[in-house]
Amino acid sequence: MKKILFMLGISASVLAQTPITYYEHIQPIIAKNCAVCHSPGGVGPFHLLTYEDVAKRSKFVAKVTQMRYMPPFPADKSFQHYANERGLKEEEIELIQQWVMQGSVEGQKAKSKRVLDAFSMANDINKRVPDLTLKMQNAFTVPNTGVEEFRYFHVPTGLKEDVMVEAIEFLPGNRKVVHHSRVMVDTTGRMAGLEGMQGADPRLAEFQRIPMADEFLYGWVPGNDKIQFPQGVAKKMSANSNLIMYLHYSPSATTQTDQSEIHLYFAKKPVEREVKSLILHEQHITNPPFLIKANEKSTFYISTKPLTEDISAISILPHMHFLGKTFKAFAITPEGDLVPFIKIDNWDFNWQMTYQFKTLLRVPKGSVILAEASYDNTEENPLNPFKPARDVTFGWNTTSEMMEMVIYYVSYQPGDEKVKQ
Ligand code: HEC
Structure with a gap:
């Protein structure tokens, strides 16, 4: 408990007097991180808009946030940060845990200015x-x-x-x-x-x-x-x-x-x-052929020629189908430094997106861009479209496979490292 209070920056006496309430502490977190999908027309299976919506399934909400299953975001944020990244802060996860442990108290609706209409916030485009x-x-x-x-x-x-x-x-x-x-x-x-x-x-x-x-x-x-x-x-x-x-x-x-x-x-x-696009795909694989044999796990690698100019990367989009398991991409500079692009340890076909770097990402001239993708074509992979497993190779349809990566970039200009996206 002491550790949690320390992380929250709240003193024990304040917490004793002020219980964690929905309107004061929890609604802003839900509005910012959940309502975009858990609202009418959103992709989430139920709404998370009112106190009742959240209180009704508060234990479930505590569990999925603690597991970091929600909000969904497949890329590893300790590898690279993105402008469109999703996720709760450690303190926010703890606040939800505490709120539920204290009995999911509703609190006073009009007490603070932070009381926001979750839906209008979700639609503020x-x-x-x-x-x-x-x-x-x-x-x-x-x-x-x-x-x-x-x-x-x-x-x-x-x-x-x-x-x-x-x-x-x-x-x-x-x-x-x-x-x-x-x-x-x-x-x-x-x-x-x-x-x-x-x-x-x-x-x-x-x-x-x-x-x-x-x-x-x-x-x-x-x-x-x-x-x-x-x-x-x-x-x-x-x-x-x-x-x-x-x-x-x-x-x-x-x-x-x-x-x-x-x-x-x-x-x-x-x-x-x-904006220019650097598109790397199966033809660039350094260990061909792109054949994922039945009942085998395979890993493929891509490597580019050295870049002929300094570039500023804007975004990256990795692409695989149902057999895809992990995806990693980075650049190695002529000095041997690593420029991290993306690391996905648990590929999810359902959450493919354009990851926009938090600030423009400089990749110096002479750097080589590398990617590694692994696939699981065994029957233990629950997403395998074929049972029994079959040999799989390149194709656009989802029962075939792809290894593709699209990087949007511009020529580098001094100061780009500070350009927020
Ligand atoms: C980008 C869209 C999106 C966001 C943002 C999002 N969810 Fe979800 N949520 C989904 C989808 C889709 C499902 C159903 C599929 C699944 O369980 O993966 C789901 C399922 C759930 C479930 C049920 C899980 C289960 O095992 O059935 C809970 C609880 C939940 N979300 C809570 C939250 C909370 C709390 C937040 C914010 C911290 C949040 N979600 C943010 C899309 C989203």
Whole structure:
């Protein structure tokens, strides 16, 4: 107890007089960290908005926060910090524990200014109007078959000239069923046949042969609705771009429709630096072939050539499917120093996201970027799509595998280390 009080910075006498109450201590934590998903239209299985919502399952809330199962965030925060990272502070976890031990006291609603309406806080997003809103051409009907669906959609932009995009936002049309999405850009016009095509469709092999203009414009998972680049930095989108939206729909027992959309915000001030993408994938593996044998655990490595300039990394997005277990990426400088990018010890297919570094991350000229990904193709892996296990190799559909990593970056400028995202 003494240790806890010390960490909370609260003296024992104060605590004795002031019990930990919901409105005073707990609501701000729930509003900031939980309400975004545990609210109407959110992905969480129940709401955490009122005292009753939280008190009713307070022991459960204490347990999942102590285990650090909630809020979900797969990357190791002792390896690198991100602008969009989620997680409770040690003190906050302890406060919840104490509150529950003291009997989940409600307290006085109007007592403090910190009493916030959790839902309005969860929805406090940037009010700017998008410059271009792009919707799926037709609403897609998610059947009531209770199986998950992986579908591709072709969305023309109608852009007649190049534009500079400084923020991107994805809005799922139906949060009940849209599980996650990946948005790519094609400029060849040859992917128009993708309307609602299934992830397992053999014709996809044809499309895969066409190199994408942008293999990863944006990746959406619940609670990660937007990316905004730092001041003066933007991503170029060419005239005649078409978006390819890849949507993963959750199994549904009722028929649902979805027409998801993406919002693009154009740069209003002159753009000094253009976002570039460093995309590393199976072709860069240093221990090929990319074959994950049945009943085996395999690890693959990627290594780049030395960088020809100093760069500032903005974000990283690792990508694997259901056999993926761990993912680690970093750079080694010519002096032998480590620049940590990401470490995921327990890969979760459901929580793939664009991890935006807390400040721009300098990677000096001459550095080599390395990645390591491990896969479990045994039957002990509960997510293995095949029982008995089969040999698995590269493919876009989720029963095949991928090892991919997208790093957004700009050329380095002095002072970038201080640029907060
Ligand atoms: C990014 C979205 C997201 C955030 C943020 C989030 N949750 Fe959840 N939560 C979910 C989803 C999705 C599930 C159901 C799937 C699962 O259990 O993983 C869930 C499940 C739960 C469960 C049930 C766990 C179980 O085993 O059934 C509890 C309790 C919970 N969340 C509490 C919280 C609390 C408390 C917070 C804030 C500290 C929080 N969640 C933040 C998405 C979220």
